[in-house]
Amino acid sequence: YYNDNTLIYLDGEFVKANEASTDLYSQTLHYGYGVFEGIRAYATEDGTQVFKSHEHYERLKRSAELIQIPFDYDVQALVDATDELLRKNKLTDAYVRPLVFCDPNMTLARPNNVSIMICAWEWGAYLGDKQLRLTVSSYCRPHPRSIKIEAKVCGHYVNSILATNEAKDKGYDEALLLDSDGFLAEGPGANLFFEKDGVLFTPQLGNILPGITRATVLELAEELEMEVQQGLFKPNELFEADSAFYCGTAAEVIGIASVDETVFPKTWKDSLGRKLQDAYSKRVRETSNVLSKN
Ligand code: PMP
DSSP states (O other): OOOTTOEEEETTEEEETTTOOOOTTBHHHHHOOOEEOOEEEEEETTEEEETTHHHHHHHHHHHHHHTTOOOOOOHHHHHHHHHHHHHHTTOSSEEEEEEEEEOBOOSSSOOSOEEEEEEEEEOOOOOOOOOEEEEEOSSOOOOTTTSOTTSOBGGGHHHHHHHHHHHHHTTOSEEEEEOTTSOEEEOSSSEEEEEETTEEEEEOTTSSOOOHHHHHHHHHHHHTTOEEEEEOOOHHHHHTOSEEEEEETTTEEEEEEEETTEEOSSOGGGSHHHHHHHHHHHHTTOOTTOSOBO
């Protein structure tokens, strides 16, 4: 992720990654009480462009507010800092990781002071002809009355890691998690769509992370005049689907070949997902309406 020259942004300054440090008594380290983001930058004809940078930092702010972590940062300043970070590290196709973490505090009381760090590393765009083999996880997504499911909180990712480990140990590429009522929810780090008789279906907001890629896919589906239904769906409805895909900042749009024993009948190249994958790959590199670029 970094070498001797890599710079990170830490509380308003650019510092060497290998010299930056934090306190081992940070509340975030002990209790998972912190918030973060995952953002992608793409090389475009007009230079490096961070896709939906504002939306990601707005979600970071909302995540912090939802769990009562003080967030006194200016979103535009964070967007600008991200551009500067990419420039300083000469990164083009990159993944950007902001993290808001708390001061030393061994109690469960809310923190007075937090820090923000932003790091980035080269991560070429995934060229998604690979298709995933999923298994339905024995872990369900955390109940929305136990946590703030719509916030991107560090501690929530223990659930994602457990589900991922289980899927890999069983020989699958990825997990699919249901919510605590048995409805389809999402992947450990991606949102789910499936196609049946020319219509797209995706789990409604409420029990999932409101993905920024999911929102982009919904915009693209509308532009391409595809019908989309959001709702609560049971696993059976997925098993009877023609095709399916995951979407997320890191994964972009990636086809799903199978879920446990069920192989989707439609070949990926004929699916709605494939059309959206192409459209997404173009959209992230479009240079019109660019708010931040290097
Ligand atoms: N669900 C979960 C649990 C995730 O961690 C992610 C990745 N942030 C997503 C969905 C997709 O969100 P986004 O498109 O904003 O990356």
